[in-house]
Amino acid sequence: MTDHKVPVTVLGGGSFGTTLANLLASNSVPTTLWLRNEEQASEMREQRENTRYLPGIKLDPQLTVTTDMASALSAAELVFLAIPSGAFRSVLQQIGPGLAGKGLISTTKGIEQPGFLMMSQIVEQEVPEARVAVLSGPNLAREMAAGALTATVVASDDEALSAQVQDVLGCQSLRVYASQDRYGVELGGALKNVYAIISGMAAAMGVGENTKSMLITRALAEMTRFAVHMGANPLTFLGLAGVGDLIVTCTSPMSRNYQVGHALGKGLTLEESIARLGQVAEGVNTLKVLRQKSLEEGVYMPLVAGLHAIIFEQQPLADVIGRLMSAEQKHDVEFSAFMASTPLTKEQK
Numbered sequence: 001m002t003d004h005k006v007p008v009t010v011l012g013g014g015s016f017g018t019t020l021a022n023l024l025a026s027n028s029v030p031t032t033l034w035l036r037n038e039e040q041a042s043e044m045r046e047q048r049e050n051t052r053y054l055p056g057i058k059l060d061p062q063l064t065v066t067t068d069m070a071s072a073l074s075a076a077e078l079v080f081l082a083i084p085s086g087a088f089r090s091v092l093q094q095i096g097p098g099l100a101g102k103g104l105i106s107t108t109k110g111i112e113q114p115g116f117l118m119m120s121q122i123v124e125q126e127v128p129e130a131r132v133a134v135l136s137g138p139n140l141a142r143e144m145a146a147g148a149l150t151a152t153v154v155a156s157d158d159e160a161l162s163a164q165v166q167d168v169l170g171c172q173s174l175r176v177y178a179s180q181d182r183y184g185v186e187l188g189g190a191l192k193n194v195y196a197i198i199s200g201m202a203a204a205m206g207v208g209e210n211t212k213s214m215l216i217t218r219a220l221a222e223m224t225r226f227a228v229h230m231g232a233n234p235l236t237f238l239g240l241a242g243v244g245d246l247i248v249t250c251t252s253p254m255s256r257n258y259q260v261g262h263a264l265g266k267g268l269t270l271e272e273s274i275a276r277l278g279q280v281a282e283g284v285n286t287l288k289v290l291r292q293k294s295l296e297e298g299v300y301m302p303l304v305a306g307l308h309a310i311i312f313e314q315q316p317l318a319d320v321i322g323r324l325m326s327a328e329q330k331h332d333v334e335f336s337a338f339m340a341s342t343p344l345t346k347e348q349k
């Protein structure tokens, strides 16, 4: 780690943006958090707390909180984006050339439709001169904010940018691992939200431990099958941004996607489940996008099809479970052919 830290701005004053900004400021990184709501910003400046999205966590005295985008961006060398996927492109469009040349790191775990675009692909379209990375992993905001030991992945083909991100974020409570599979890392973060909804629903129904394990493991098989079809490296899904994030999101009641699934499993409607949450659960939109894409691409995704049938096609749960359990019994692990055709590098040996 270097002593001199580059100035960083975080865009988005929700739970994850606030968590990242606070962690950066605690790491002695000159940090500005930008959010759109002036009332919330002034409350955060005065009370040193984000009572709406991160109650109970004190903000570092050195953290600057502003709604003025121009001043937030003027000095920043790195910009972390923690804006929900539905607003991601419009926020970039508002900023325009103010981001050119900076290192832009997306932390948003969603997919844009039309186009089936990852957030970093939107960054490339809207800010062609930017350096691009993504940050993803098993990173529940509230735990990170409370200092729980955590690991994450920065993925970029710009190794210098990955090293800068490791430098500003890495600390006694957070390890930042690097990857060059940006697409796979980003896809892992988006896809696991769908399976977290299924897991929350299963938990609410009181399923057994075998069932929970089967769901998570088959979810990993299904998301990896899709990702490999789309060009990602299956090995990425054995890492923190794959199985790591899948485990935490499918098992923790702190996950908002799990909470939506749990509410659905208790009999609430989708609208009621989302309203009760009051925060973003990206998996709901990702489910729609993914179902459509899997049909277009002809990728077998029975769990995605089943959840879509329950939520958006009003099919009875018992019918969907019956179909899942009577489907053809295929392979456990599917990527032996890929592994055989991809010899290990010297570093991997």
Ligand SMILES: NC(=O)c1ccc[n+]([C@@H]2O[C@H](COP(=O)([O-])OP(=O)(O)OC[C@H]3O[C@@H](n4cnc5c(N)ncnc54)[C@H](O)[C@@H]3O)[C@@H](O)[C@H]2O)c1
Residues within 6 Å of the ligand: 012, 013, 014, 015, 016, 017, 035, 036, 053, 082, 083, 084, 085, 087, 090, 091, 107, 108, 109, 110, 139, 140, 141, 142, 278, 279, 280, 282
């Ligand atoms: N919370 C987590 O544990 C966590 C961890 C890793 C990644 N993420 C990802 O981070 C992204 C943001 O999630 P979050 O947890 O911070 O959500 P959140 O629901 O806690 O907060 C969303 C924030 O986005 C802001 N926002 C919405 N539309 C906006 C717009 N048009 N312009 C500016 N701000 C806007 C809201 O005002 C709010 O501050 C999501 O894609 C999520 O998957 C979240």
Ligand SMILES: O=P(O)(O)OC[C@H](O)CO
Residues within 6 Å of the ligand: 109, 137, 138, 139, 140, 141, 193, 196, 245, 248, 249, 254, 255, 256, 257, 258, 280, 281, 282
């Ligand atoms: O609360 P969720 O379901 O959006 O999940 C948060 C993070 O993505 C967990 O890594």
